[in-house]
Amino acid sequence: MAQSFEYFVIFAEMRTGSNFLEENVNSYPGLKCWGEVFNPAFIGKSGQKEMLGVSMQAREARPTVLLDKMRQETKGLSGFRFFHDHDPRILTHVLNDPKCAKIILTRNPLESYVSRKIASVTGQWRLGDLKDAKSAKVTFNRREFQEMLDELKAFQIFLQRQLQMTGQTAFYINYDDIQDVEVLNGLARFLGVTQERNKTTQKTKVQNPSRLEDKVLNYAEMVSDLSSIDHFNLSDTPNFEPRRKPAVPTYVASVKTPILYMPVRGGPEASVAEWMSALDRVSPDALLREFTQKTLRQWKRQNKGHRSFTVISHPVQRLHRVFCDYILNISGRTYGEIRETLRSTYKLPLPVAAPDEAYTREQHREAFLKFAKFVQGNLNGQTSVRVDGTWASQSEVIKGFAEFSLPDVVVREDRLADDLAYLADALGVTPPAVEAEPEDVPFALADIYDGEVEEAVKAAYQRDYMTFGFKPWG
Structure with a gap:
């Protein structure tokens, strides 16, 4: 032509x-x-x-x-x-x-x-x-x-x-x-x-x-x-993960204090929401949510001197939390179809219903290891299942923020209280205490963690380990 x-x-x-x-x-x-x-x-x-x-x-x-x-x-x-x-x-x-x-x-x-x-x-x-x-x-x-x-x-x-x-x-x-x-x-x-x-x-x-x-x-x-220049990108970590959008509707703002939380899903979202509500002495339900880009711009213009932040978690800690909250246990947050696909196609030893007394620690460890293996393939585009935001790479999520605006501060979950206190001080307010994130159930991460678990998660999140310098958990 x-x-x-x-x-x-x-x-x-x-x-x-x-x-x-x-x-x-x-x-x-x-x-x-x-x-x-x-x-x-x-x-x-x-x-x-x-x-x-x-x-x-x-x-x-x-x-x-x-x-x-x-x-x-x-x-x-x-x-x-x-x-x-x-x-x-x-x-x-x-x-x-x-x-x-x-x-x-x-x-x-x-x-x-x-x-x-x-x-x-x-x-x-x-x-x-x-x-x-x-x-x-x-x-x-x-x-x-x-x-x-x-x-x-x-x-x-x-x-x-x-x-x-x-x-x-x-x-x-x-x-x-x-x-x-x-x-x-x-x-x-x-x-x-x-x-x-x-x-x-x-x-x-x-x-x-x-x-x-x-x-x-x-x-x-x-x-x-x-000879020391990597012409063939031998040290590059392959990235086949879909690009993330800013996910503005998930952002949370305080009612009085000009502070904005840009969540990385799977992080300590409950603890942060409790802290923000305590900051203004309101209930968590009163926090501002469901933003659009237009309404968020309006909020930013109306709140001069505002600060924004996000929180990153150790990949092992985050993935285990996601596994318990969205895959293993049955609740309003459970991804039912994905859970069934993991049981039938990827052979995760998950109970048909919610785990009970018969669900053992060994079964939990095996299921989590297989879930980590699934996530590795999922992030590399090797499965038909969507890459959900709850287990997407944290580096990719933060990169997606940049399409709208980047956070002022990237907080680490293991320093949550100190870093949130720094933000409160920067805004001239007294920081409330940070409540601990609810324990994972039916088994805590410490109950199953070992070198094999660390390596399985690291294989899935090589880019996050490299970008944020994570050491082995614990």
Whole structure:
């Protein structure tokens, strides 16, 4: 199916060959790339402060004015080069516009880094002829390179995700391919141009064609430093867990004191609610709940100086509480269908009804271990059962908060009294005592806890252990 683009963007970075690519794109009839049009320091090219009658001030006020002007002035498709630190408003605009063709230019990041260092030393950012070439040897800095690499990877992942979310594709081209006229002809066809060329333009020349060994002073040290960089994310903890939403309706606010609780489900919710009600000397039922984003914004505006917090719990403690409250025991909170699925499909030794005297500690331990194993598979997308908020990773829940607003303070359950007292003091009120969370029944965690239980839960919540630095429970 033929493309019907109305303009294009070349996503690139410094020292990836974007000048050369732009020149070759402009050699095709009906294509015009206007340079780094949305670079915060200039318009189009270095030192230029105006383009097509649009000043930098006018561009700052409304960047799409310049985009519209470019499209009007071009007979065919107009486009521009965009680097990760250019105007983010235009980035949002073009990524959400399927009429904009996306071209993504990449290069070996180490070569880009060394080339950038050399250009910084020589002051030569573009070469038109060999006679003008300047060269230099540079020193590799591991921290500097790692920062550049992290920034580059983050932007590339962002681009990929946005294109996936909007059902779009891009034309990927590597630095090594931009002198391949067949690849350039393919790019032209992608943009809707049928006329082909038989050679590339060569106005811009390769500046530093020698080996890295000849360009880096501390080459051996660089090789050693690069060996410690995790190119393949070997240390990364895989995360297939669905992203969480902010869950604003679960938030709880005090009636008088400007304090907001953003619960991580499965935590000490009852104890915190009791503490908040004691703070204002009201019943827990009087606390403000069932917020929408609109009503929560109104509450925030009306309560100047408000503070918000959440509470994280040790994963073993939290999961055991969830198991007892939502799976094992029968109450209004029990997930009946999930409970039956765990009994029949995952063979958890759960009684059909509520546990009675016949339900043993050994049976409880086995059931909890199998539940932890189920949760591990569930969080990794290996089951048909939903990932419920009561056992979702705490790190993922807090990440979900960020879609609306993050809490001021992340409290740990094992320091609940001290940390809540700190919050009360910050608000100028006397902190009430913190009531203990009800004991898990029919067996407490201490009755079944051992190294095997710890490892089973840790396998399910590796990301939480890493993020929050949890030690073994107890």
